[in-house]
Amino acid sequence: MDNFKNFLRLAFGSLWVAIPLTAIYMSSCAIATFIENDYGTATAKALIYNTSWFNFLHLYLLVALIGCFITSKAWQRKKYASLFFHSSLIFIILGAGVTRYFGFEGMMHIREGQKSNFILSNETYINILAKNSEGKVEQYSILANLIAGESLSEKLSVFGKPLKLKVLEVQKLSMDKRDPTSKMVISLDYPPFSDEIELIGGIGIEGEPMVLQNDDVELAFSWGVKKILLPFSIALKDFQLDRYPGSMSPSSYASEVVVIDDVQKIEKPFRIFMNNVLDYGDYRFFQSSYDRDEQGTILSVNNDPGKNLTYIGYAILILGSIWLLLDKGGRFRRLSHFLHEQKVFSFFLALLLFAGLQTPSYAFQNPTQEQQVQMLQTALEKFKSNTKDFSYEFEKVLVQDLGGRIKPLNTLATDLVHKITKQDGFLGMNNTQVFLGMMMFPENWQQIKMIKISNPELKKILGISPKSNYIAFGDVFADGGYVLQNYVEDANNKKPSMRNTFDKDVLAVDERINLAYSIYTTTFFKTLPSPKDSNKWLSPLEIIQVLQAKEQGMRVEYAQEFEALGEITQSFYMAINEGVMENQWGNAKKALLSIKNYQEKHSPALLISDSKISSEIFLNKTNFFRYLILPFILVGVILFAITLTYVFKNKSMPRAINLSFLVVLGILTLFQTIALGLRWYISGHAPWSNAYESMLYIAWASAMSAILFFRKSNLAISAASFLAGISLFVANLSFMDPQVSNLVPVLKSYWLNIHVSIITASYGFLGLCFVLGSITLLMFLLRGEEKKNIDNAILSLTAINEMSMILGLLMLTVGNFLGGVWANESWGRYWGWDPKETWALISIGVYGIILHLRFLGFKNMPYIFAASSVVGFFSILMTYFGVNYYLSGMHSYAAGDPLPIPTFVYFLVLGVLALIITSLFKRNLPFPKV
Known part of the structure; x- marks a missing residue:
């Protein structure tokens, strides 16, 4: 008897079992994440998360946890905080179990102007729809999250007759390991149907139906998700997608729906969006995704009877954590x-x-030590001295980045110039000066060795000195072609894990060259709201392209407004040129004011306050x-x-x-x-x-x-x-x-x-x-x-x-x-x-x-x-x-x-x-x- 008690204590109430068991559980979870990465979530669930042995692990952990509670006799030693904290795990595991076995999850897809009263399950089943000659219908669903190599046997009673079903084989049909489409071979015994049938379907997808019929009965088989009918319908009146200004990135999306309950005689409008859930009956509807054409919504739906039990566990866990830290007899205080x-x-x-x-020092070679044409050096010195004071005004100009965010030009210049040169204070200028010079005088700046390069082999290909740490934009072009073109293509064609140091350096230099080119062509200088859409700001290049199209006789919407933008842009360029050449910046400051006034008039909702502009510039500089x-x-x-x-x-x-x-x-x-x-x-x-x-x-x-x-x-x-x-x-x-x-x-x-x-x-x-x-x-x-x-x-x-x-x-x-x-x-x-x-x-x-x-x-x-x-x-x-x-x-x-x-x-x-x-x-x- 004592030996049996000792066995029970070791098997169900000892840390010598609980700790290895936890290690096995965590190892299984780790393996599942790699399976999911390679083969998809459905496969990971089929192989690990939804298996009987993994569910047994949960049960064993729960029993072992309770057993350790009993054998530790913590209440006799007044370890109340520890008992309270660890009891939360019991509630959480029980809540998860209730959710797992008594709840369900699914997806509902609705197009605008339509309604739906069913959801598609997240689980995968062998679905059987039987209809006899009298018109009676029976439906059956057999859980079948199966992948290649697994089998399944099931016995059912269909219209009072036994139906025996056995899965003989599951074979993937796609070479893509993340594509679950497979073929299932089933042995069916339901006289007079006693044969092998093949079903095309798979985990997480809708299967193709296979129909068998005679004069007495019609059987339809499919392997995939199943439809779950709801006692009400959801109608989609309007799907709304908002994007960040000037970009394709979603800011928010929402579904304007109506709940139609014919039994209760209810029509209830509701707006579903992220973090705003529709609760109706025992169901919850969440905004999950949407159709690419933005004319339909995808809602996730769940029925979770274990939610309250789980939340109780969470509350006990949080309170128990605080108690553990404050408990005078607890481990932390001791x-x-x-x-x-x-x-x-x-x-x-x-x-x-x-x-x-x-301030840390930088061990970068000063590019001005490279041989430069005397005229270019003189021009740079003049530009450097004449633009310094103006740059403090120019850095406050608001621009819109490619992601739609409005920010001061100082932020844009700091990011781009640092990426290109790998330093701040290039040539003794601040980043805003460098950006201004590249944009205003691209021909001069394309001759300056300012693009960081470090790979010796790449230097040899470009024909520059091994001691040089910078190249000019013009160094990568010869005979009208891009010298690095083939090397860039070769690197891009390789998997990231297969790229060597040379490949990575080629791609890095190529990125810097493209960034420099975008500055030369004013692509990043998006300062003027578009007449067509005030949420999208335009660069000088985009404005010029529209005006050129107009001159060529093409029809241009808002032509007069674009001409006004062209005048602002032209005035800006002329004023900057005057400032650089004559060190007279009065007109340039007026040009900046014109840009600011235009922004305030045509896109006031996107502007940020002066205090935020100053704070961002301060953070950039410090x-x-x-x-x-x-x-x-x-x-x-x-x-x-x-x-x-x-x-x-x-x-x-x-x-x-x-x-x-x-x-x-x-x-x-x-x-x-x-x-x-x-x-x-x-x-x-x-x-x-x-x-x-x-x-x-x-x-x-x-x-x-x-x-x-x-x-x-x-x-x-x-x-x-x-x-x-x-x-x-x-x-x-x-x-x-x-x-x-x-x-x-x-x-x-x-x-x-x-x-x-x-x-x-x-x-x-x-x-x-x-x-x-x-x-x-x-x-x-x-x-x-x-x-x-x-x-x-x-x-x-x-x-x-x-x-x-x-x-x-x-x-x-x-x-x-x-x-x-x-x-x-x-x-x-x-x-x-x-x-x-x-x-x-x-x-x-x-x-x-x-x-x-x-x-x-x-x-x-x-x-x-x-x-x-x-x-x-x-x-x-x-x-x-x-x-x-x-x-x-x-x-x-x-x-x-x-x-x-x-x-x-x-x-x-x-x-x-x-x-x-x-x-x-x-x-x-x-x-x-x-």
Whole structure:
């Protein structure tokens, strides 16, 4: 009997089972995301998410969780906060189960002027429609999310007679692995029909019907989604799509519908749009998509009886998270008390810190050292001196970018000139001057070596000196042809993962050349609203093309208005030329005023305030996010080095120095806060809507974590500061887009501020765990008989690491499930196995396992915890970068083939493995009972 009890305890109430079970579950989810990327969501569901064994995993996890509750006897030890928090998982799993087995999801497609009373299921079935000679109809649907190699058997009673059906074979018909179209071979036994039939259909699509009939009965078979009839109809009166001004990007879309319920004698009008849901009866309708011709809408529909149970679980989880942090007997507070008893060290080096605040130098070759024609140099010097003051007026002119956003010209010039030259302050001019020169005097500027180039092979092809770091626009053209044409085509024909360094450099130079050409031709200088559409602003080139068409006798709408635009443009060019040549800028300023007046008269709704213009220009010029990189990194590195010195000397530094250091770190964080606030003000939305902004936010959260939670530990402060600097460095890498951009429709919600801010901040805390774990492993390497003080530092770091992980995991968990609420309120389901949310769940599981390893009784817990926190961070890297750039999904930035994995990732993995292995030999250090 005792053996049986021990077996039950081990199988259903032990972390030795629960932790491996969680690992298996998370591994299955990870595999499913790669299957989804290659073969589509339907295939991933068929192979993993909707399988019996995966559902069994859910059930086993639920039972194991309840069993651990019982065996832990946490209520006897008054661990009420822990019990309350973990009970939320029971509600969430139960709610998911109710939704999975008793709810359904589908799609409704309606064209304008039409109505519909059915939806198409998200699941795939073998659908059978039977009709006998008396006119009676029976319908059956057999769940059949089948792919190649699977089989299925089913017995039914149709009109009182047994029907036996067996799937013999499923074979894909398309070479495209994401195309689900397949052939299903079925053995049918329903006398007199006893034969094999073939059905063409597949997962997630409507199948082609196969009809069998005789004098007594008619049977129609199909394999695909099924129609679900509703007790009412939805009529689409009007579909409305709004785009951002001057672009094809959707700003919002909505469906004006009428609910027609003949039974209740109700006709209810409603407007469905993103984040605004139609609730009727037991159904919810969400704006999902639309037809390409914009004459029809696609609504997602769901019936979710598990919603309330799930939401209760979410509420308990959030409240339990707060309780865990505040509970005096909880792990977080006990770790905090442990740290108070430890000796921690600090340092402050103001001179080096403030030196780090200075503007970084650039190691770029000055193109003016290249041999230039004397006349060109003279003209450039004259242009440089004469245009400087005017550029401060010109940079305030509002332009419309290709995405439809209205912004000051300074922003456009800063982005384009930096991309072309890879520096600011080119030739001693500001970016606005360079842009003005390229646009006004293209023939001169095409001779200037200003296009950045670095590849030696490419330099050889273009016939320039190996020491030269720049080429002129004219260097890439010879005999009327584009020298790089074939090389560019070859690179574009290769998959991104197959491109070598030369291919990448060719494409990068080609992009810079095209950007320069667009400036020469005024393509980017869109300043004057179109007479046809005030939401679309025109460039001088577009205006000239219309006027030329008029001169050629072609019919031009709004001809008189276009002539007025031509006069404004001509006056502008003449006035600028006068200013450059004679240094008389009165007419040029009047020309700018004419442009501004025209904008105010014809497109007032799109204009931005003077304060926003000034704020955006200020942010561009100060460039806090770039100039803070070096100070943050210097603080982290130098603090770490000096702290190690004091550890070896077994000395501590005065508290006053620690406070002084925090003040300076606070100043750096204040600059970061101001810059984020300015970006929020300029864009009109929270600054964490894309990859670049989220990296800025992670840097801010990292620095704030040190100030708010770990201010007494120099090693923690060092790690947080270093992580903040590295995050800013990554944000400023070339593959990150720093431009302020318009929001896609679904992000226009208060949930952007709540969900994204919490989950992104969690990345900062978990990134801090990675750095703290790395430092701890390094400290293990430095252990020795004469260095006992290092052990105290390791224990302190372990406690801080665990506290940071608790905070990070709670925020990641709360943020992920709040994202589920957002999804449910936006498009009708709080979980859809999208790769981003799935990998966030995987990360929750990974860090949940790490935090519970101490219950397994390992003796060398500081070493195990440090190594685990380092390895665990790779799940965050996959969640943040891997999903965004290598997997498909609604959170993904990837397009087509994935980008090649950066080389530094391989070195990072090897470095981590080397650190873990080498520190293994000095791992013997237990963690005291806390």
